[in-house]
Amino acid sequence: MAKSPLILIAAGGTGGHMFPAQALAESLLARGWRVKLSTDARGARYAGGFPEAVRVDTVSAATFARGGMAEKLKVPFKLALGVLGAAFGMVLDRPKAVVGFGGYPSIPALGAAWLLRVPRIIHEQNGVLGRVNQIFARRVNKLACGTWPTQGADGLNAEFTGNPVRASVLERAGAGYIAPGDYPMDLLVIGGSQGARILSDVVPEAISALPDALKRNLTVAHQAREEDMERVVGAYEAGGVKAEIAPFFADIPRRLSECQLVISRAGASSVADISVIGRPSVLVPYAAAAANHQAANARMLGGVDAAVVFPESQFTAPALADSLHSILSNPNAAAQMAQSALGAGRADATERLTELVEALARKDAP
Numbered sequence: 001m002a003k004s005p006l007i008l009i010a011a012g013g014t015g016g017h018m019f020p021a022q023a024l025a026e027s028l029l030a031r032g033w034r035v036k037l038s039t040d041a042r043g044a045r046y047a048g049g050f051p052e053a054v055r056v057d058t059v060s061a062a063t064f065a066r067g068g069m070a071e072k073l074k075v076p077f078k079l080a081l082g083v084l085g086a087a088f089g090m091v092l093d094r095p096k097a098v099v100g101f102g103g104y105p106s107i108p109a110l111g112a113a114w115l116l117r118v119p120r121i122i123h124e125q126n127g128v129l130g131r132v133n134q135i136f137a138r139r140v141n142k143l144a145c146g147t148w149p150t151q152g153a154d155g156l157n158a159e160f161t162g163n164p165v166r167a168s169v170l171e172r173a174g175a176g177y178i179a180p181g182d183y184p185m186d187l188l189v190i191g192g193s194q195g196a197r198i199l200s201d202v203v204p205e206a207i208s209a210l211p212d213a214l215k216r217n218l219t220v221a222h223q224a225r226e227e228d229m230e231r232v233v234g235a236y237e238a239g240g241v242k243a244e245i246a247p248f249f250a251d252i253p254r255r256l257s258e259c260q261l262v263i264s265r266a267g268a269s270s271v272a273d274i275s276v277i278g279r280p281s282v283l284v285p286y287a288a289a290a291a292n293h294q295a296a297n298a299r300m301l302g303g304v305d306a307a308v309v310f311p312e313s314q315f316t317a318p319a320l321a322d323s324l325h326s327i328l329s330n331p332n333a334a335a336q337m338a339q340s341a342l343g344a345g346r347a348d349a350t351e352r353l354t355e356l357v358e359a360l361a362r363k364d365a366p
Contacts, residue, residue: 004034007357008095009054010110012103012132013043016125016268020146020353021101023164024123025054027354033361036095038086038109059085059108082108083115090116096361097121100140102130110136119360123353124150125163125268127296141360144353146268147297161353162346163272168253173276173347175257177338179331182217186259187324189222190252191284196265198284198312200228203263206320208239214328215241221255223248253277260334261327263320266298266309274301275345280327280337281307284315306341 007028011021025035029051037047038057047056059082086108090098098113100106100122113120114136121142124133129152137143143156146163187207191199200222207220220243224232229245236243249255256262256277264270266285274281281301285294301307308323327334346352 003093004032005361006034006036006093006095007361008036008038008090008098008109008113009101010038010098010106010108011043011101012105013039013046014103017101017103017106018043018046018049019166019269020123020125020164020349021099022050023166023350024099024353024357025050027350028357029053031354031358033358038106040082040105043103043105057086057089059105079107079111083111086112087115090118094118097357099123099357100133100136101125102133104132106132107135110140114139119363121357121360123161124153126293127151127268127299128291128293129153130290130293142356144356146349147271147300149299151291151296159356160346161356162349163268164350164353165269165272165276165347166253169256169273169276170347172253172257173345174278174342177278177335178260179335179338180260180328181331182213184219185217185261185328186255187218187220188252188255188259188262189220189264190249190262190270191223191265196223196225197228198315199263199265200224200232202315202317202320204232204235204239204241204243205317206324207241208235209317209321210325210328212240214325215239218242218328220244221246221249221259261324266294268297271297271300272345272349275306275341276347278338278342278345280334280341282320282323282327283307283309284312285309287312300344301341304340304344306337306344 009021011017028035035054036057037054044056044058090112097119098109100110120140122133122140123144125146127147137156143158144161145158148160189203222245224245226247232245261280263282266283283298285298298309302309
């Protein structure tokens with residue numbers, strides 16, 4: 001019995017790379033393709049969410065960003081070994097296309113695909129091309145962009161596909177928005193695992209400073225680090241604000257769909273979720289993000305007036321309080337922000353990406 005045609009997916013070990021890779025794998029399997037994941041030992045530990053039908057090929061990979069001088073000297077040799085191993089695997093079971101999602105573990109498969117002239121595509125989640133994707137952007141047949149515009153994509157064969165989102169987000173895509181008014185309102189505060197402390201520093205004070213007539217209608221759900229929990233709880237209580245504080249909310253899609261406003265970091269997945277559901281937002285890009293990519297991510301919503309974007313240096317309680325008051329006391333403007341967010345999103349990102357991959361793979365079909 002002949003094997004189904006193969007698509008090889010290459011991705012690094014962070015959720016930002018692995019989640020869209022997983023979404024593509026699930027979509028391709030549903031369409032009858034065979035799928036393999038190429039990653040390193042660290043990435044393999046984060047591959048537990050992939051379907052069992054996806055075989056994980058562990059390759060040799062390394063980065064100059066970690067370790068001492070001795071480890072850095074080994075990097076070229078580890079990468080060369082990884083490329084040779086990936087190339088050997090492709091000769092044995094030639095994929096119809098290779099799809100890279102960034103991260104240094106994607107280098108071996110993309111390098112081998114370039115050497116063997118296997119059709120290849122990369123997907124960039126953020127608004128700035130990552131280091132590895134910069135290397136391969138001119139060596140692939142197609143660049144799929146999760147955030148638009150994408151810095152570094154000029155002059156390339158690039159297309160805005162959007163970032164694949166979870167099924168639980170898709171279930172609430174375009175959910176009806178209830179504009180702010182003189183009735184109970186929900187405000188959601190979420191931050192990534194890195195650098196979210198500034199939200200705990202600024203947001204409770206800003207909300208506490210709102211007029212009582214507005215504040216009494218608000219209920220805040222605030223995601224805070226464990227070490228910040230006690231002071232965040234105290235700050236909301238002192239300000240007379242009804243708030244639920246937790247280090248993790250398992251039902252973010254529901255909370256997004258039910259809130260009047262969200263305050264968030266500007267990670268690619270967060271921006272995608274906000275745009276697919278369609279909600280007004282205040283975005284605070286993480287200043288230490290590589291190549292300031294969260295600021296680029298935020299431009300997708302800020303550029304269409306769907307979000308108020310604060311650089312960290314300008315994110316103060318008085319400034320935030322002014323923005324919150326402006327949005328929550330102007331229902332027509334808030335509703336327009338929600339509509340603009342929805343227009344910037346791509347609820348069909350997984351389908352768009354799948355179709356790009358299939359079109360490329362079929363050109364190579366016998």
